[in-house]
Amino acid sequence: MASIKEVARAAGVSTATVSRVLANSPHVRPALRERVLKAIKELEYRPNLIARSLRAQQTTTIGLIVSDIRNPFFTAISRAVEDTAYEEGYSLILCNTDEDPKKESIYLNVMRDANVAGVILSPTGPTAAGLRELETGFAVVVIDRSIPDADVDMVLLDNVDSAYRLTRHLLENGYQRIAAICGERSTTGRERCAGYEQALRAYGLLPTAELVRFVPPQIEAGYAAALRLLDLPEPPEALLTTNSLLAAGALEAIRERGLRIPDEIALVTFDETTWASLVQPPITLIEQPTYEIGKTATELLLQRVAEPERPTRRVILKGRLLVRGSSAPRVRCG
Amino acid sequence: MASIKEVARAAGVSTATVSRVLANSPHVRPALRERVLKAIKELEYRPNLIARSLRAQQTTTIGLIVSDIRNPFFTAISRAVEDTAYEEGYSLILCNTDEDPKKESIYLNVMRDANVAGVILSPTGPTAAGLRELETGFAVVVIDRSIPDADVDMVLLDNVDSAYRLTRHLLENGYQRIAAICGERSTTGRERCAGYEQALRAYGLLPTAELVRFVPPQIEAGYAAALRLLDLPEPPEALLTTNSLLAAGALEAIRERGLRIPDEIALVTFDETTWASLVQPPITLIEQPTYEIGKTATELLLQRVAEPERPTRRVILKGRLLVRGSSAPRVRCG
C-alpha cells in the first residue's frame, strides 16, 4: 500500500535516500537511516517488486519448463528448484509442455515476456536445436537432456553408465533376452539405450532391434509396448524401461499377462518412486539424485544470472543402483 | 526488445494509438490500425508485461500455495491449475509450505509483493483463521480444506460422505475393528474421521479413541502410526487412511509385519495414485476428482479477479469409490 514516496515524506528525506537505505548503501548517515527504518516499519512498507523489476529490467523469478509435472522425476525436481530458488529470494513459475515443441516455444516466449531471470528446462529435440543459436535474453540451464554442442549450462545423469550397470545387474542374475522400452524424443532415452546395448555386447550378446522400443514417456505407451514385447513369439525374459512411467505401464502389462516376477519375467527401470518399493517383489532400479539435480540446476542458473559471462558448465551426476527383491540369481530354464 | 515507443515511431503514430490497437479498442481507424499492426510485426514487438503490470497494479500471474508438491494430490491439482491458468493467459507461481504456518504467511507476503492476481491455497488452521479477517489485496480460493465461516471461495470434497462410504465398504465386507489414520492440522482429516465414525455408528459399532490417530500427512508418520496400531494387543482388522502418503506408510508397515491383505488386514484410503492399482492386491479407495478441483478453483479465482464483488461460492465435489481387489466378502475368523 505505502509507497517509497510516502516513506520518504514520513522520514523527511528524498526517495533516493529511502532507496539507498533499502539497498544497504553505505552512503547514508546513521541518523537518517534510523529515521527511514522507523518510517518503513510504521507504514509497513514493502517495496513493489513490479516497479523494481521494471527499472532493473529483470525480475526475481525463474521458470521451470518440464513436459509434465506429474512425472515423479519432475515433481521431485520442482520441489528442489523451488526450495533453492526461495532461499535466494526467487519465485518459481511452472510450465508443462507435454513434450510438444510448439508449447515449449510458446512458454519460452512467455518467460521472455515475464522477464524472468532465467529458465530451467528439459527440452525436446527441436527446441534444444533452437537453443543453440537463439538469444533468449535470460539465463538457461538444461536438465535431464544433453544438447551436444550448445553453449549452455547442463545438469545431467551419467545415462550410459547407469543403463550399463542396470543391464549388467540383469545379466549377472542370469537374464539374457532383455528388452528395452525407451523414452523417445530425447537424448536421454537414446543414451540409456546405448548403455543397455553396451552391456549386452560386453556380455557377448547382440542387441536386436526387435527388443528395443522407443515410445512417448507415458504409462499407456509403456503398457502397449510391453504387451507387444510379451506377445512376441520369443518373448523377452526381462524388461528394462528408462523411466518410471514406462515402468508402471510395463508392470501393468506383466500383470495382465499373468507373468510372475522374477521367475517368468524381470523388470528394472530408472527413477525411484513411492510404488517401486511397495509392489512385490520390489523393483530394482537406478535412482536419480533428483533433489541434487534440481538444486544444482538452480544454483548454476542463479550464478549465471549474477555473472552472465562465466564459462558454461556441464555437471554430470551419478545414478545409484538400488538392488531389490530376492537377490538369488535366476535359474535359467532354457 | 522493441518498445511501444519504437512501434509508434515506425508506424508514425503516438504510443496511445499503439496501445489502443493492442487493446483492440474500436476507436482507431482501419488505416492506422493496419500501419500499427505492420510495425508490430516488423519489429517483432511484444508488450512488456512488467510495465503493463506496474500500470495496472496487477499481474497476470496466480499463486498456488500447497504443503508439498510431491503429494500426488497436489501434483495433480497443480497440473490442472497450470493448464487452466495458461488458457486464460495467466502464469503459475508454485510455493511449498510443508504445513508450516510461518512459511504460509511468508509466501502470502511474497504473493502480495509479486502483485499476483490471486492465490489458490490449502491453508493450515492458523492461516485459515487469519484469512477470515486479513485483507490480502488479491483474490483467494481455498481448496481441500474448509474454513467454516470465512467469506472466501472454496472447492472441497464431500469428505464426510466419502469417508462414510469408504468405511461402509469395509463394514459390508465383514470388517469390524477398523482403525483410522488421519492427517492432522486440517479440517479435512477431521471431516474424514467424522465420516468414518458415523459409518461405524450406523452399523452399531462404537468408535474408540484407541483406533484413531491424527498424524502429519507424511509417509513416515503413516508408517509409524500403522505399526503402533498393528502392534496393539487387540490389533485392527482394517486400516483406513485419509491420504495416499499415509497409505503408503501404512502399507509399508503391513508388509513389515508380514500381514496378508485382505485376509489378515485390509487397507483403504483416499486419493488415487499410480501405485494403488499396481500393488497386489490393488487398493480400494476414494478417488478425488483432482483435475476438476484444480480447474474449478482456477475458474473461480479468475472469475473473482474479473469481478471482485461477486458473492463467494463453495463448490463441493463428490469423491468416487473405486472398489478393487477380490470383492469376495471377508470370512470373519473371530
Add this chain to the structure above:
DNA sequence: AATCATTATGAAATCGTTTACAAAAATCTC
C-alpha cells in the same frame, strides 16, 4: 458552407522504483 455532434488522435501524467548527476554538507589540511 456553416454549425454541431461524434469520433479519432496525441500529449502528458501515472504506476513505484533506481540511479546519474549536481548540489550541499561534512570533514580534513594547513
Add this chain to the structure above:
DNA sequence: GAGATTTTTGTAAACGATTTCATAATGATT
C-alpha cells in the same frame, strides 16, 4: 578558518506500458 576533499543528500530522468483529457479530424444536418 579558508580551501580542497570527501561524503551525503536531493532532483529528476529513466524503465514501458495505459489512460485521461484536450484537441483535431470527420461526419451529419441544415
